Amino acid sequence: MVLNLGILISGNGSNMVNIAKHCKLKNINCNIKIVLSNKNCGGIKKAKKLNLKSMILEPNKFKNRESYENKVSTLLRDHNVNLVCLAGYMLKLGKKFVKKWEKKIINIHPSLLPAFKGINAQEQAYREGVIFTGCTVHFVDQYLDTGQIIDQRIVKIDRNKPLKDLVKKILNEEHKLYINVLKKLSKEN
Numbered sequence: 001m002v003l004n005l006g007i008l009i010s011g012n013g014s015n016m017v018n019i020a021k022h023c024k025l026k027n028i029n030c031n032i033k034i035v036l037s038n039k040n041c042g043g044i045k046k047a048k049k050l051n052l053k054s055m056i057l058e059p060n061k062f063k064n065r066e067s068y069e070n071k072v073s074t075l076l077r078d079h080n081v082n083l084v085c086l087a088g089y090m091l092k093l094g095k096k097f098v099k100k101w102e103k104k105i106i107n108i109h110p111s112l113l114p115a116f117k118g119i120n121a122q123e124q125a126y127r128e129g130v131i132f133t134g135c136t137v138h139f140v141d142q143y144l145d146t147g148q149i150i151d152q153r154i155v156k157i158d159r160n161k162p163l164k165d166l167v168k169k170i171l172n173e174e175h176k177l178y179i180n181v182l183k184k185l186s187k188e189n
């Protein structure tokens with residue numbers, strides 16, 4: 001089945017750009033229908049450059065978080081989205097939104113979940129002394145970084161190198177992982 005993607009971002013958008021590249025190359029059976037960000041960020045500029053439909057919706061312009069998420073949901077539905085991809089989206093989604101899109105939201109996280117949930121997961125792993133870390137794509141539930149794991153990729157930590165090298169190495173693997181997961185999901189549905 002063709003996956004109609006709604007991509008939610010808050011930052012650089014490198015995963016989003018990579019997904020767009022693979023859509024264009026027809027490596028994956030997906031279309032990006034809309035890119036939404038909760039703030040002005042590098043990723044939104046990149047989406048515009050790629051001629052993707054994109055929008056900034058700032059939560060503080062809404063009455064409360066629920067009405068903000070209702071608007072996000074309506075926009076996704078209006079654009080025929082059937083899979084919501086979180087790619088560096090830094091806000092936790094509310095229970096109602098998650099229920100509406102049950103098993104239709106996936107997220108990428110820069111650690112081998114369930115280890116190192118939350119922010120700065122790469123740094124958490126680097127400081128903890130583990131030998132391997134990596135990245136995970138999982139379905140999103142109402143809690144933080146706890147939903148069912150879809151797939152992971154492993155990265156070996158080299159402590160002779162600075163943390164920023166690890167972050168880069170993981171991001172590189174994230175790009176491959178997200179594409180593999182989209183391939184898998186489009187075949188399953």
Ligand code: GRF
Binds near residue numbers: 012016174
């Ligand atoms: C990635 O490390 C992702 O795992 C995390 O946020 C970062 C987003 O990177 N959730 P980008 O915006 O796709 O470049």
